[in-house]
Amino acid sequence: MNLSRPAHRMQRWAARGALGAATLAALVPLAYGGIGGVLLLMGGVAGLGLSAAAVWWTLTLRGPARWAAAALAVSIPAAVIALLAITLFWALLLSLALWGVAVWCGRYALRGSGGRRVRVRERRMPPPKRPFLIMNPRSGGGKVGRFDLKEKAEQLAATVVLLDPHGNQDVTALARAAVADGADLLGAAGGDGTQALVAAVAAEHDIPFLVISAGTRNHFALDLGLDRDNPATNLDALTDGVELRVDLGFAGDRPFVNNASFGAYAVIVQSPAYRDDKIGTSLALLPDLLSRRQGPRLTAHAGDSTLSAPHAVLVSNNPYRTDDPFGFGRRDRLDSAILGVLGISVGSAAEAATLLLAPEPDALTILTARExxxxxxxxxxxxxxxxxxxxxxxxxxCRIAPGALRVRVPRKRPGARPSSPRLNWRQLRKLAATVGRTAAPRRMPSWTAPR
Incomplete structure (x- = not known):
């Protein structure tokens, strides 16, 4: 992206402002507290490590020892925060304000310099003539009924099938029957699991797929930029929509729009008690799973890399952001034709502490691969x-089908605005040091010196 000379200059000063504000955010508490402030911050870091270890003990122990560890995991961060607030007073508030300035300036400086999230190309296509929508009335605590999605969709000439809340209907069969009957768009209002099944049929027949964010978390809708607070707005795509070509993931023959997980979490969700008591079921099973007394011993081959005996592996349809806490759990794009891989293996309290404190912990593996x-x-x-x-x-x-899915979305949607770039401090340092020199006007001599 070619920027004008004034824009380069603004980038330079924004990058310098970000670095300066971040430095001051660290120095203000130290200057205010002196040696005591340094020791206090060191104690805070040590407290975070001990708190992470206490979380590990909470997950792996049973009985009174578990509750003692849980109390420790809660009380240590609370004590650290209280001590910092009492000791540093306004310095802590000023430090937080400076950090906010650093984040804002850093994001501004990185605009247009490769830090921006890449948007999927939009294509204008005529509205569907025979849209077919499958809706799960139980999803999201009853969003289908609460937002009158069935009635609103039928007013837009869509055929709607409500899933039986007490039955176990074959969503894939319903979608295929609709295509055989002439449907030229398939859509789903429900969780991401239902979305994936219907999306696979749409991709199989190369017809558009409509996402209606009526589930609980709606991660796929989030990365598509859809309105998750009011799923009825997603129906605008039927009359004023654009199409995006995105990838579709497969684990064996099972499609996924977000991810496929293996290991401890996957074992826990298999429990019949998990739906009604997620926390209790997890606490009951985790001690044996984390100590490897139960559960599978996994091996994951991702390209040229091998993960041996991880506790859990997450394979995602396009990689998740992991280097920016402000964008953690989001995907920069949905059309990179590559899988993201997250592997975690924590075998002790010490490894749990390094997972939180180390910049590149050995317990966490982050990869990308096509298979x-x-x-x-x-x-x-x-x-x-x-x-x-x-x-x-x-x-x-696990594989990825590049551009296999045609997703129809509203032309106007919240996430269609450019998103904030990643905070890359190395890039900011380079920007602050070099942009000013390249952007500064050079005065050319009017004569050429003889050689």
């Missing part, structure tokens, strides 16, 4: 496919 093969010490394995509990035969080959 991921999951294997284990058994013939089949538990998996969570977009949050849905399934059992898959081994080995599980």
């Amino acid at each position: 991921v093969v999951i294997d284990a010490d058994r013939p089949e394995i538990e998996a969570g496919i977009d949050g849905e509990a399934v059992i898959l035969p081994l080995p599980v080959r």
Whole structure:
């Protein structure tokens, strides 16, 4: 992106402002507290490490020892925050304000310099003539009924099928029957698991797919830029919409729009008690899973890399952001034709502490690959496919189908605005040091010196 000379100058000063504000944010508490402030901050870091270890003990122990560890995990951060607030007074507030300035200036400086999230290309296409929508009335605590989605969709000439809340209907079969009957758009109002099944049929027949954010979390809708607070606005795509070409992931023959997880979490969601008591079920199963007394012993092959015996592996349809806390859990794009891989293996309280404090902890593996093969010490394995509990035969080959899915979205939607760039401090330092020199006007001599 070519920027004018004044724009380069503004970038330079914004980058310098970000670095300066971040430096002051660290120095103000130290200057105010002196040696005591340094010791206090060092104690705070140590407290965070001990708190992470206490979380590990909470997850792996049972009985009174677990509750003692849980109390420690809660009380240590509370004590650190209280001590910092009492000791540093206004210096802590000023430090937080300076950090906010650093973040704002950093994002401003990185605009147009490769830090911006890449948007999927939009295509104007005629509205569908025979849209077919599948709606789950139980999803999201009853959003289908609360927002009158069925009635509003039918007013837009869509055929709507409500899933039986007490039955177990074959969503894939319903979608395929609709296509055979002449549907030229498929849509789903429900969780991401339902979305993925309908999306796979749409991709199979190369017809548009409509996402209606009626689930609980709606991660796919979030990365598409849709309004998750009012799912009825997603229906605007039927009359004033554009199409995006995005990728679709597969774990074996199971499609996923977000991710497929293997290991501890996947085992937990298989429990019949998990739906009604998520926390209790997790606490009951985690001690044996984390100590490897139960659960599969995984091996994941991602390109040329191998993850041996991780506690959990998450394979995502395009990589998640992991280097910016302000964008954590989001995907920069949905059309990079590559899988993201997150592997975690924590075997002790010390490793749990380094997971929180170390810049590149050994317990966390972050990779990208075009294919991921999951294997284990058994013939089949538990998996969570977009949050849905399934059992898959081994080995599980995870792959990505580039541009397989045509998603129809409203032309006007909240996430269509350019998103904030990543905070890359190394890039900011380079920007602050070099942009000024390249942008400064050079005065050319009017004569050429003889050689």
